[in-house]
Amino acid sequence: MNDKVALKLEKVTKVFGKDRNAVVAVKDADLSVSGGEFVLIMGPSGSGKTTLLTMAGCLLRPTSGTIRVNGTDVSRLPDKELSRIRQSSIGFVFQSFNLLSALTAQENVEVALNMMGRDGEQCRKEAASLLDGLGLEARRHFRPEKLSGGEKQRVSIARALVKGPGIILADEPTANLDSRRGREIVEILKNAARDANKAVVVVSHDRHQCC
Numbered sequence: 001m002n003d004k005v006a007l008k009l010e011k012v013t014k015v016f017g018k019d020r021n022a023v024v025a026v027k028d029a030d031l032s033v034s035g036g037e038f039v040l041i042m043g044p045s046g047s048g049k050t051t052l053l054t055m056a057g058c059l060l061r062p063t064s065g066t067i068r069v070n071g072t073d074v075s076r077l078p079d080k081e082l083s084r085i086r087q088s089s090i091g092f093v094f095q096s097f098n099l100l101s102a103l104t105a106q107e108n109v110e111v112a113l114n115m116m117g118r119d120g121e122q123c124r125k126e127a128a129s130l131l132d133g134l135g136l137e138a139r140r141h142f143r144p145e146k147l148s149g150g151e152k153q154r155v156s157i158a159r160a161l162v163k164g165p166g167i168i169l170a171d172e173p174t175a176n177l178d179s180r181r182g183r184e185i186v187e188i189l190k191n192a193a194r195d196a197n198k199a200v201v202v203v204s205h206d207r208h209q210c211c
């Protein structure tokens, strides 16, 4: 296991709004995740899970505290640098899959590889191999509308796996799936940590689907 810390949050706080309308969504959160680790954060709806994950993914700036991605303090980086780090290192998996509906499963993954700088032929090969590895060899050329929820989530995991140094952040990835499919998705994310040395953080309000 790689013991280098991929993602480190120290005393991270996020306050939305001001004065009487202020909402403290996250308060003094600490988190440290290394490559090879799978971390599950549980909490009820409204407890700040999405806010925390969005800050960890460099999509939202904290009000205070420090966030390090692969050692770089991202809390005060300019937007352009932030989006470069996000694009190269962080894969997101969402409850609602967020696949491009006009593209096939294969093409959805190819787009992500292309953004990582791979050329056409390499994109095709890598996308096919990632999808095959997640049991989707017979579904590669289907568009999202022809895929089940579990299959769509596998495609979105394949897309998240293309990111280089490898942090995967999953926001309620099982919420739209039945419990068996949900557990399969959690197993895939655990394998991504163990076999691909990714730092994986999953947030969920539903213990039954994740444990």
Ligand code: ADP
Pocket: 016, 017, 023, 024, 025, 043, 044, 045, 046, 047, 048, 049, 050, 051, 052
């Ligand atoms: P969870 O994902 O655990 O359900 P959230 O992180 O979405 O929780 O929300 C935490 C709290 O922050 C909630 O009270 C929510 O209403 C508030 N909140 C989230 N995003 C915003 C925002 N953009 N503006 C104002 N309040 C927000």
Ligand code: MG
Pocket: 049, 050, 051, 171
């Ligand atoms: Mg949420």
